[in-house]
Amino acid sequence: MIGQQHHVSGAHFAFTDRWGGVSAAPYEQLNLGGAVGDDPAAVLANRARAAQALGLDPADVVWMNQVHGRDVAVVDGPWTEGDIPSVDAVVTARRGLALAVLTADCTPVLLADPVAGVVGAAHAGRPGLVAGVVPAVVAAMVELGAEPPRIHAYTGPSVCGRCYEVPETMRAEVAAVVPQAWATTSWDTPSVDVSAGVCAQLAAAGVQLRTQSLLCTRESADHFSYRRDRTTGRLASYVWLGDAPGEAVL
Template identity: 75%
Template sequence: MIGQQHHADGANFAFTDRWGGVSAVPYEQLNLGGAVGDRPEAVHTNRELAAAELGLDPRRVVWMNQVHGREALVVERPWHEDAVPPADAVVTGRTGLALAVLTADCVPLLLADPVAGVVGAAHAGRPGLVAGVVPAVLAAMRELGAEPTRIRARTGPAVCGRCYEVPAEMRRDVASTVPESWAVTSWGTPAVDVVAGVGAQLSGLGVRDVEHSEVCTRESTDHFSYRRDRETGRLASYVWLDG
């Protein structure tokens, strides 16, 4: 269920795979996304199961209404289920409050400065990378006292540059903003490497402690992939500070 989990000086990072939940085909099993056509009661159960495995209170998990933008919001408590604002990044200084990102190929970015007691989470797909969601979430964390040189950054399972085929013009447009995203697929066509782009932006902003997941969602049948399956579930990535 929880494919990866890391703990560092009070900061926790966790990434789910697709197994251990109650959703039916094509969302099987641990779909955590509420806007992909799955039964709401299945998603609710899955979110409770994932939280229980992580030792979290499901009522203390902050979910976003992700729109592929750059809006970064400071949160002190979860929103009411029918009042979740559009955003692609959230930050908090509250211990025990978990921030969650939903993905199925996009890059989930988790950030923590344990010294300042600040964590952040961002949904960085191709549009968000270009729009600047990475600098936006870093700026919001700095407003709360975080320092880039202290921040631990982790990215979760995402489509890799060898698999993310795009038209040549799109590759050119993305690379004009983030040159490090320029890539070629394993079969020789134009591609975008969002993971590399996120890493380059973090480095440029002074973040040195960066670790990327080795999982490519399109290649791994243990993970949801929109590009591979189209109608599918969503993985979740969580970050929180020990209370």
């Protein structure tokens, strides 16, 4: 269910896999995405299970209506149903409020400055990488008092450069903005490495404490992959601050 967890000075980072939920094929099992055609009741049950596994109240998880852009929302509480904005990043200074990103090949980016008490989460697909959602979320955190050298950043499982084939013109367009995203597939065709591009943008923004996931969603049977399966579920990545600075880890 929870594939990976990390804890830093009261900041929590977690990434789900596809197991431990109630969704039927092709969304089996722990689909956390509400806009992919799955039974809404199953999605709610899965979100409750994942939150419980992390020691969170499902009502304290902030989701986004992701649109592959660069807009960032500052939040201090959960949205009301129907008011979820179309953004690809969220930041908060409220402890106990978890920020969530949905992915099935795109790169989830989780960030925290435990000293300032600020966290952020971003959805970075190829369009969002080019649009600049990563520097935008770092800038929004800085507005709340974070300092880039103190920010811990984790990327989650995503499609790797060996697997993300794109037309040559598209690779060139992405590399013109983020040269580090230029890649070649394992079968020697043009590709894009979004995760590498994200890490390069984080470095350029002054974020030095970076941990990059090496898990490829297309290669892993334990993760959802849109590139591999097309109709499939969504993974979730969560970041939040504990109730008190320096609290014991879960």
